[in-house]
Amino acid sequence: MSDHNDAAPAARPAHLVLVEQSGAKQEIPQPSTAQAMIEAEQAMHDHGSHLREVKVISQHTAVARWKGGELCWRRVA
Secondary structure (H helix, E strand, O other): OOOHHHOOHHHOOEEEEEEEOOOOEEEEEEOOHHHHHHHHHHHHHHHHHHEEEEEEEEOOEEEEEEEEOOOOEEEOO
């Protein structure tokens, strides 16, 4: 018998959280952690100057987190 929690970490549903410079948050459901990581990279590239933080969350746990600086993004978790 298989449990949903037994799924490979990259295949689990996740949320992409975009935190704007103003502090407003946008949470976007993703079909998998792997897809959320791809979307996070795209968001940093396309909207980087408008964002201060990008997070990928799966099962109430931060899988990855980036903070924007003046010149680049740095991964903090």
